[in-house]
Amino acid sequence: MSALLDVIASILFGGTLMMIILTATDIAAESQATHSGDMLVQELLTNTAQLVEGELRNMGFGVPEGESAVLRAEESRIHFLADIDRDGVIDTMKYSLGDTTEMRDTQNELDRPLKRQINNGAVLSVGSVTTFRLRYLTREGTPLASPVPSDQLAEIHMVEVSMEVQNPYAPTRDPEMVGSGERNALYSTSLWQQTRLASQNTRR
């Protein structure tokens, strides 16, 4: 009788423990996925931000004085001149935001490629972003309407860059847990903004 009671108690205790541990494992796995997503997003963001920031800072390098360094300025597209590889030849740099359909193979339905092209070279993706927004400002800090008309391109002296990155994959949530207007996965999001990115070469 005593042995039977031991077995029943053990089963109850063990079962409860197992339930607790399984729940904890679930939570831990989800948390790990979230942290992993955060890390991935941070990596994507810092990599892309450093490249964009660095190249925009050198916008106009090597371009003769009096010539406009910016060739095209739109909300999510910029074409500019700079001797980016410092070989004495002025290069045409193009940054543009791709479409969400170009990243259909990722789970995130909002991410899109940020594209970069040097001269007539291949168009390469330099990161996956969900937002890439540019605003153009004059020397006095007055915003210019986008797209900037060609006769105002020379007035651009500062660029405000806003970029948002989300992880391409994230743990899917139980449909019952997804509220109205919410997404079905736990995407990590990180936002980066340079409010006054000024190239000294456009301030001559």
Place this chain on the structure above:
Amino acid sequence: MGGKASIILVMGFAMVLGFLTVNMNRFATKAVGNMTSYHESTVAHNLALAGTNTALSKIYQDTSWTGPITQTYNSPLLRGSFTARTYALGTGGKLMRCISSYPAATGQTLKDTIEVYFNGRKRNSFSVFAWMTNFEGNVFWITEDTVWGRVHSNGNLHVNGKPVFMEKATTSKGFDPKPGTGVNKAIYKGGYETGVAEITFPNDISEIVGASTTGGRRYTTDIWVTLSPGTSASGDGMAYIQTSSSGPITDSISLADPSFKGVILGNGRVNVKGTLDGQLTISSMTDVYIQNDIVYEQNPLAGSSDDLLGLVAERNVIVADNAANSSNCRIDACIFDRTGSFSAENYSSRGLSGTLNVTGSIVQDTRGAVGQFAGSTLTSGFSKRYRFDTRLNDPAFRPPYYPGYYVRTFAISGWWESYRITSVD
């Protein structure tokens, strides 16, 4: 038995959870580490910027400063250092390089570089002068002469009476006689300066020659150029080329054609007339003859205009002695005579020809004559009405490949900032 199983179960799950926790902590640390790394590279960059500004301040206090200057910070708020120095470049230019060092939390030393390039000289356009000569000869500025825009001569400016210089007048030698003495009663509204550095004329017009054969037009014979304004739209003018005054049109040039470099050059005499709509330089390896009025479609004195013409001659730009120019002549252009003069053909024998209206700029080696006076009375040729085209105050606004000169400067011509692409691990 059941108790043992439970213990084993608990230990198993504890191991799994422990593993997950370690991983979670690693990810969390790395996520923060990414931002820390971004922050550290920003600090390294800001240190380089601080060094650059410090060195720039030194350079503008003393342009012969070469450095180096080193500053080290070792406070809890900021660690790191920068070193800046300058290097000489060709044509009097200079490079200032600043390198910063920042000890990152990972034990790495982050370095950032900023390079600032200075021009030793700066190109300016001759079109910024309303009037400029290498030699004034023995021609005098007299009462009723009025000049709008900058005036300069590499020689002496002779004054006899009360001419008015609306902007600054400069000479490399002096005024004859000195201002305010003798017959020099000139009014200098923008002031005057003597003994300024000579502005050297170019040795050739090779830039125009080069452009004429690479995207422009070059003709080996004498040519007649007739400018036509096209439609009322802006920038759609045409230039028609003939090889004789009454011969057929041998070439048509659309000024709106993006592949056209804006330069027409003739090896021989180049004759010009018409209405310009666009920007163009007409040049001759010998002389340019103005056969009739040359005007812009949009008059810059009457409103906004983007039309701009350069008349550049290796020798002379001459207002032809013909019926069309016998009663007034209007020229909207920047005129440049490298070795000769701007003058009127047969100025002393052509008879009274009315007024010569020039809107633009006149730069010539030796001052030429457009009329002859007896006392203050015009006996032959033109009386002058020269107006400076104020758009030319901006040296960047000049006819295509218009001659320029260099001035000593210490302007920043380029600014390079290094940047790093973080590796993904």
